[in-house]
Amino acid sequence: MARIGVFVCHCGENIGRTVDCARVANELRDLPGVAHSVDYKYMCSDPGQSIVKQAIREKNLDGVIVAACSPHMHEKTFRRAVASEGLNPFLAEMANIREHCSWIHEDREKATDKAIEVCRSIVEKVKHNVPLETIRIPVTKRALVIGAGIAGIQAALDIADGGVEVVVVEKDPSIGGHMSQLSETFPTLDCSQCILTPRMVELYQHPNVKLITYAEVEEVSGYIGNFKVKIRQKARSVDADKCNGCGACAKACPNKKVPSEFDTGLGTRTAIYVPFPQAVPNIPVIDRAACALFRGRAKGLKKEACAKCREACSREAIDYDQQDTFIMQDIGAIVVATGYQLYSIGKDQPAGLTGYGEYGYGTIPDVIDGMQFERLASASGPTGGRIVRPSDGKEPKRIVFLQCIGSRDPAKGIEYCSKICCMYVAKHTMLYKHKVHDGQATVFYMDIRAAGKGYEEFTRRAIEEDGARYIRGRVSRLYRDGEVIKVQAFDTLSGEPILMDADMVVLATAMRPQPGIQLLAQTLSASYDQHGFFNEAHPKLRPVETNTAGIFLAGACQSPRDIPDSVAMASATAAKVLGMFSKDQLEREPTVARVDVSLCAGCFHCERVCPYGAITHLEIRDRKGNLVKVVxxxxxxxxxxxxxxxxxxxxxxxxxSGFTDEQIYAAINALVL
Amino acid sequence: MRIGYYPGCSLHATSREFDESLRATAVALDVELAEIDDWSCCGATSGHATSHLLSVALPARNLALAEEQGMQEVLAPCAACYNRLASASHSLREDAGLEIKIKEILARPFANTVRVRNVMELYRSLIPQITEKSAGRLKGMKVACYYGCLLVRPPGVLAFDDAEQPTSMDEICRATGATSVDWNLKVECCGGAFSLSRTASVIRLGRAILEDARKAGAEALIVACPMCHSNLDFRQSAMTQSGETPMPVLFLSELVGMGLGLSARDMGMKRHFVNTGPIEKRATETAAQVAAEAAAKAAKAAETAAKATAQAGTAPAGKGVA
Amino acid sequence: MAETSNGAFEPKVTAFVCNWCTYTGADLAGTSRLQMSPNVRIIRLPCTGRIDPLFIVKAFERGADGVIVSGCHPADCHYTSGNYHARRRFALFLELAGFMGIDPKRITFSWVSASEGGKWRDVVNDTVTRVRELGPFTAYRELAGKP
Known part of the structure; x- marks a missing residue:
C-alpha cells in the first residue's frame, strides 16, 4: 500500500478564497494510499516546505502531492525539498488548483469539488510513479560560433579566454560583419573600425580559436554536449597556407569593375579580391562568377581565358582547381551569431514584403540606404569619407533622411521596430553636419526611440547642436525634378502637406534576419518567428538560449540589436557556454523514453516519428552470439x-518515464467516475 | 477568346469613346465581349460612401448575374467599377459573415467564382497579338502612362501589378511601338470625383500631372479610367497656361486602336475636349515612316537575296543560298 | 456525467493538453483571472504527440461527456513535430469515433498557444456548452449494463 502525503496550499487568499482547502485535505485523507493530508497557508514558504519534509520523515511517505499553483511555478521547488529528505524527487507531483481552479472559478462549492477531483487524479498517478535517476551525458568541451560579426567575435573571444577551444565559422571571406562597414558608431561617434579591427586580429591570433572563413555550417547532428558539425569550406581558389597577402594578384586582375559588396555597390573591386584592406584573414578569394577564367570554363573554352593572377603570384598560391571541402568537428555547444541584412527597398521582394516603389530606390541614383551612407561617410569608403551624390559627385546641401522604411509598417510586411534606425539616423545627421557645414539635414520620423544609455542626449545633440530638422510624418513619394529630388510628405504635427527639394535622400531601412536563416534554424532544430528571427527560450528569463539545449543566440539573429546589445548578448552566451563546460558531465531530466526490448518487435514506427532521431537500432544476440532480433x-x-x-x-x-500509460490511465480513471 | 463585359455607367455616358474604342480593338484582336445582361450600378461614388453593405451588395449582384450567364471572367474597363467589383469579391472571400448576409440580400445563387479583370490585364495578356498586328506602327511616339489612384490600389486586393511602380500599361504601349516615358506622377491622384465639388484642387493636381508628363517629353497622356480622363481632358484648358501645347489624353484602348491601325472615327475620338487631331496625324506619320522603313528593309533583303542567288550560280549548288 | 442538486445536467469534460503551449495558456488564463466553466479537468502531457487516441476512448468509457485535445499551433511545437503527428492521428480518429459510438461533436481539437489564455477560455466554454446541449454520454454505460 502506498504511503502518499497530500499538502494543500491556500496560497494566502489566492486559493483559499474560492477553494475550501481544509475540505480538500479532509476528503483526500480518506483515499486509499494516502497516509497524510494537511493544508497550510503558504506551502512554498520555508515553514511550508518544512511541513512537507517533516511529514516525509515522520510518516515515512513514498509519494508527495502538493496541491497549489502550476507545476511550471513550483514543481522544481518541491522536488528539491523532497530530494533533501532522501526521497526520489520524481515521486513528488503538483496538483494545479490555483491557475486552473481557484483563479478561474467563483462558485466555492464547485471549485472545491474540482480541486478534490484534480488532487485525486494526481494521487492515482503518483501511485504509479517510480524513482527516476538524473541522466548524465558526457560533454565535448569545444564551442562553435556561427558568424563572425561583432557578436560572434565577442562570444568567441570570451569563450576562448575562458580556456576553451572555439571553432568560428564565417560565410564571408573576412570576419568583421556589418560593423566593419560602419563609419562611426553611436552614441560616442568613435570610429567603428578602430574599435573592431583589434578585436578581429585578437580573434585571428587567439591560440584557442580555430577560424574558418568563407565557410558554412552544412549539417548538425547529435545533441547538447555531443554535436557533430559538418562545415563546408567553400573553395577560395587560393591556397591559404601559401598566400602571404601581398595583393599582387588583385593588382594583376583585369576585371576591376565588379561592384564591391563591402562598399554596398558604391565602389568596385577586382574578381580576385580581399573585401577590405583590414580584412582578417588577409587572404583573397576568387569570385568565380566574375572571373574571366571561370566564366570561360563555364562556356566550355578549352584554353584558360585568363591566368593573370596566377602569373602574378610569386608563391604559387593560386589554385584554380580547388574544390569545396568538408570539415567535421565535435562540438559541445553552439552560439548562433548570424546577424542581419537590410530590408531591400527595391521592387524585388521576398514573399510577404511589398517594397517601396514610391521611393524610387534603384531608379533615382541619389536615393540611397543607410548602409550606403555609412560607406560614403567612412574614411575607408569609396569617396574617402566625402559625402557626395552618387549621380554627379556633388556635395548635397539638402539631405533628407526617412526613418522606419520597412519597419513598423504592417502594410509593407514588417510590423516590428528595427530599434537602431532612430539612433543611426541621428548619427548620420551629425556626421553630415560635421562634413558639410553649410548643409541642412531633415529627418522624417514616426517617433524617436532613443532608449539607451546616452541615446536621448545623443539625438538631442543632433537636433540642438548640429541643427538637424526633425519633422514628424511619413513621406509619400520621392521623384526627380531635374537634378533635384522632390520629397512629398505630410507633417502630422502641423497637419500640413509638405513638398520640399532635396539633393540626396537616405532611407533608414529595417533590419531583417540573414537570408537562409530558416534553413540554418532547421539544421539546428531551433525555432524561428514569423519574420525569420531565431526564437529565444524565454523572452525575459532565457533570452540567449534556444529551446534546443546547447544552442545559444547572440546579436541580431534573434531580433534587431545595436552593438552594445549584441556584445552583451555575446558575453552572456559565453557565460552560458563556459558554465556548461565547467562540468565534465551534463545532467538532465530523466523524462525520456525507454524501450522494453522483450516486447519490441522492431517495426521502427517510433524511429519514423521521432523528431530528434533519438531511436537507434539495438541487436539482441543469444549467448552464442547469434542475432535474435533487432529492436x-x-x-x-x-x-x-x-x-x-x-x-x-x-x-x-x-x-x-514520468508519463507512462499506467500513470495516465490511473489519472483518467480517477477523474471521471 | 470570350470574356464577360461590364461597361458600367461611364462607358455609356461621358466615356462612350472608351467603350467604342475598346469594342473596336476587341474585334481586331479576336476577343468577344459578352455584355452582362441586366447589369446594374457597381456602387462606386455615392454607393460606397453611403453604406458598406450596399457597396458590396451592388457589385455582388452583377457578379452573380455574370456567374448565372456562365462567365468565368468579367472585364470592367472603368477603374471605379473594377475597383468596386474586385474589392467586393475580395471582401466576400475574406469575410464569411458578410458572405452570408450578401447571399440573403441577393436571393439568387452566388458562388463568387467570377474573376474581375481590368483593361490592362486584358491587353497585357494580348501583348503578342498587339505586337504582331501593330508591327510597331507608333514607333517614335512618346506617351506617358498615367495609372492614377484606383487602378492599382489597394495592393492587397488588386495584386496584378506593383501599387507604387506599376508597369503593365507601359508594356502594352511599347507593344504598339510607342515609347513610354519614365516620369514621376504615374500613380498620383487627379482629384477623382471632386471635379465638381472642389474644382480648384482638381486643377492644381491635374496641372502637376500634365506638367510632369510634358517635362518627360510625352506627346500624349494615356489613361484607363473615365474619371481621370474627364478631369484631365475636360478640365485641361484650366490646367494649361497660355503658350503651352495642349496634351491629348487618350484611353489606353484608343492608343492600342491607333497601334492596330483603326480609324479615330470608329473609336469615337471626336468626343475629346482636347483636340486629338495632332496626335492622330502623328500616328499617321509614324505609321508611314515605319511602313517606309519596312519597305526599304524588304527591298534590301531582296537585293541581298538576289546577290546571293547570283553568286550561287558560281558556287557549289545549295550552299550559297543558305 | 454528474447532476447538480437541482437535477440539471452538468457535463464532465476531460482535457488532454500539452505541457508547453496549452497547459501554459491555461495557466495564463488563470493569472489573467478569466472566469470559465468548472466542468473541465486537465491532464497534462508533454506533447500532443504523446496523446494516444485510446486515452480519449478511456475517458468516455469512464464517464466523460466530452473531451478536449489541445496543443501547440502547427509549426510551434516544442518538440518540433509532435503536434503534426497528433493532427494526423486525430484526423483519423475523428472518422473512427462515430463508428465507436462517440458523436465527434463531443470531441474538440484545438491549438492554444501559451499566449492564448482567452482562446483557452473560449475552447473550454464552447465545449462545455456544446456537450451540455448533446446531453450525457451514456452509450458505453448502457453497453456495460449500468444505468
Missing part, C-alpha cells in the same frame, strides 16, 4: 521526452 533503443542524451513514439508504438513497448 529499437532510445539514446537518452538525444531524447527530449515528447512521447510521440509511445503513442505510435503498436505493441506499447516504448514508454516515456
Amino acid at each position: 529499437a533503443d532510445v539514446n537518452p542524451g538525444v531524447c527530449q521526452g515528447c512521447g510521440t513514439c509511445q503513442a505510435t508504438c503498436p505493441s506499447k513497448s516504448v514508454e516515456l
Whole structure:
C-alpha cells in the first residue's frame, strides 16, 4: 500500500478564497494510499516546505502531492525539498488548483469539488510513479560560433579566454560583419573600425580559436554536449597556407569593375579580391562568377581565358582547381551569431514584403540606404569619407533622411521596430553636419526611440547642436525634378502637406534576419518567428538560449540589436557556454523514453516519428552470439521526452518515464467516475 | 477568346469613346465581349460612401448575374467599377459573415467564382497579338502612362501589378511601338470625383500631372479610367497656361486602336475636349515612316537575296543560298 | 456525467493538453483571472504527440461527456513535430469515433498557444456548452449494463 502525503496550499487568499482547502485535505485523507493530508497557508514558504519534509520523515511517505499553483511555478521547488529528505524527487507531483481552479472559478462549492477531483487524479498517478535517476551525458568541451560579426567575435573571444577551444565559422571571406562597414558608431561617434579591427586580429591570433572563413555550417547532428558539425569550406581558389597577402594578384586582375559588396555597390573591386584592406584573414578569394577564367570554363573554352593572377603570384598560391571541402568537428555547444541584412527597398521582394516603389530606390541614383551612407561617410569608403551624390559627385546641401522604411509598417510586411534606425539616423545627421557645414539635414520620423544609455542626449545633440530638422510624418513619394529630388510628405504635427527639394535622400531601412536563416534554424532544430528571427527560450528569463539545449543566440539573429546589445548578448552566451563546460558531465531530466526490448518487435514506427532521431537500432544476440532480433533503443542524451513514439508504438513497448500509460490511465480513471 | 463585359455607367455616358474604342480593338484582336445582361450600378461614388453593405451588395449582384450567364471572367474597363467589383469579391472571400448576409440580400445563387479583370490585364495578356498586328506602327511616339489612384490600389486586393511602380500599361504601349516615358506622377491622384465639388484642387493636381508628363517629353497622356480622363481632358484648358501645347489624353484602348491601325472615327475620338487631331496625324506619320522603313528593309533583303542567288550560280549548288 | 442538486445536467469534460503551449495558456488564463466553466479537468502531457487516441476512448468509457485535445499551433511545437503527428492521428480518429459510438461533436481539437489564455477560455466554454446541449454520454454505460 502506498504511503502518499497530500499538502494543500491556500496560497494566502489566492486559493483559499474560492477553494475550501481544509475540505480538500479532509476528503483526500480518506483515499486509499494516502497516509497524510494537511493544508497550510503558504506551502512554498520555508515553514511550508518544512511541513512537507517533516511529514516525509515522520510518516515515512513514498509519494508527495502538493496541491497549489502550476507545476511550471513550483514543481522544481518541491522536488528539491523532497530530494533533501532522501526521497526520489520524481515521486513528488503538483496538483494545479490555483491557475486552473481557484483563479478561474467563483462558485466555492464547485471549485472545491474540482480541486478534490484534480488532487485525486494526481494521487492515482503518483501511485504509479517510480524513482527516476538524473541522466548524465558526457560533454565535448569545444564551442562553435556561427558568424563572425561583432557578436560572434565577442562570444568567441570570451569563450576562448575562458580556456576553451572555439571553432568560428564565417560565410564571408573576412570576419568583421556589418560593423566593419560602419563609419562611426553611436552614441560616442568613435570610429567603428578602430574599435573592431583589434578585436578581429585578437580573434585571428587567439591560440584557442580555430577560424574558418568563407565557410558554412552544412549539417548538425547529435545533441547538447555531443554535436557533430559538418562545415563546408567553400573553395577560395587560393591556397591559404601559401598566400602571404601581398595583393599582387588583385593588382594583376583585369576585371576591376565588379561592384564591391563591402562598399554596398558604391565602389568596385577586382574578381580576385580581399573585401577590405583590414580584412582578417588577409587572404583573397576568387569570385568565380566574375572571373574571366571561370566564366570561360563555364562556356566550355578549352584554353584558360585568363591566368593573370596566377602569373602574378610569386608563391604559387593560386589554385584554380580547388574544390569545396568538408570539415567535421565535435562540438559541445553552439552560439548562433548570424546577424542581419537590410530590408531591400527595391521592387524585388521576398514573399510577404511589398517594397517601396514610391521611393524610387534603384531608379533615382541619389536615393540611397543607410548602409550606403555609412560607406560614403567612412574614411575607408569609396569617396574617402566625402559625402557626395552618387549621380554627379556633388556635395548635397539638402539631405533628407526617412526613418522606419520597412519597419513598423504592417502594410509593407514588417510590423516590428528595427530599434537602431532612430539612433543611426541621428548619427548620420551629425556626421553630415560635421562634413558639410553649410548643409541642412531633415529627418522624417514616426517617433524617436532613443532608449539607451546616452541615446536621448545623443539625438538631442543632433537636433540642438548640429541643427538637424526633425519633422514628424511619413513621406509619400520621392521623384526627380531635374537634378533635384522632390520629397512629398505630410507633417502630422502641423497637419500640413509638405513638398520640399532635396539633393540626396537616405532611407533608414529595417533590419531583417540573414537570408537562409530558416534553413540554418532547421539544421539546428531551433525555432524561428514569423519574420525569420531565431526564437529565444524565454523572452525575459532565457533570452540567449534556444529551446534546443546547447544552442545559444547572440546579436541580431534573434531580433534587431545595436552593438552594445549584441556584445552583451555575446558575453552572456559565453557565460552560458563556459558554465556548461565547467562540468565534465551534463545532467538532465530523466523524462525520456525507454524501450522494453522483450516486447519490441522492431517495426521502427517510433524511429519514423521521432523528431530528434533519438531511436537507434539495438541487436539482441543469444549467448552464442547469434542475432535474435533487432529492436529499437532510445539514446537518452538525444531524447527530449515528447512521447510521440509511445503513442505510435503498436505493441506499447516504448514508454516515456514520468508519463507512462499506467500513470495516465490511473489519472483518467480517477477523474471521471 | 470570350470574356464577360461590364461597361458600367461611364462607358455609356461621358466615356462612350472608351467603350467604342475598346469594342473596336476587341474585334481586331479576336476577343468577344459578352455584355452582362441586366447589369446594374457597381456602387462606386455615392454607393460606397453611403453604406458598406450596399457597396458590396451592388457589385455582388452583377457578379452573380455574370456567374448565372456562365462567365468565368468579367472585364470592367472603368477603374471605379473594377475597383468596386474586385474589392467586393475580395471582401466576400475574406469575410464569411458578410458572405452570408450578401447571399440573403441577393436571393439568387452566388458562388463568387467570377474573376474581375481590368483593361490592362486584358491587353497585357494580348501583348503578342498587339505586337504582331501593330508591327510597331507608333514607333517614335512618346506617351506617358498615367495609372492614377484606383487602378492599382489597394495592393492587397488588386495584386496584378506593383501599387507604387506599376508597369503593365507601359508594356502594352511599347507593344504598339510607342515609347513610354519614365516620369514621376504615374500613380498620383487627379482629384477623382471632386471635379465638381472642389474644382480648384482638381486643377492644381491635374496641372502637376500634365506638367510632369510634358517635362518627360510625352506627346500624349494615356489613361484607363473615365474619371481621370474627364478631369484631365475636360478640365485641361484650366490646367494649361497660355503658350503651352495642349496634351491629348487618350484611353489606353484608343492608343492600342491607333497601334492596330483603326480609324479615330470608329473609336469615337471626336468626343475629346482636347483636340486629338495632332496626335492622330502623328500616328499617321509614324505609321508611314515605319511602313517606309519596312519597305526599304524588304527591298534590301531582296537585293541581298538576289546577290546571293547570283553568286550561287558560281558556287557549289545549295550552299550559297543558305 | 454528474447532476447538480437541482437535477440539471452538468457535463464532465476531460482535457488532454500539452505541457508547453496549452497547459501554459491555461495557466495564463488563470493569472489573467478569466472566469470559465468548472466542468473541465486537465491532464497534462508533454506533447500532443504523446496523446494516444485510446486515452480519449478511456475517458468516455469512464464517464466523460466530452473531451478536449489541445496543443501547440502547427509549426510551434516544442518538440518540433509532435503536434503534426497528433493532427494526423486525430484526423483519423475523428472518422473512427462515430463508428465507436462517440458523436465527434463531443470531441474538440484545438491549438492554444501559451499566449492564448482567452482562446483557452473560449475552447473550454464552447465545449462545455456544446456537450451540455448533446446531453450525457451514456452509450458505453448502457453497453456495460449500468444505468
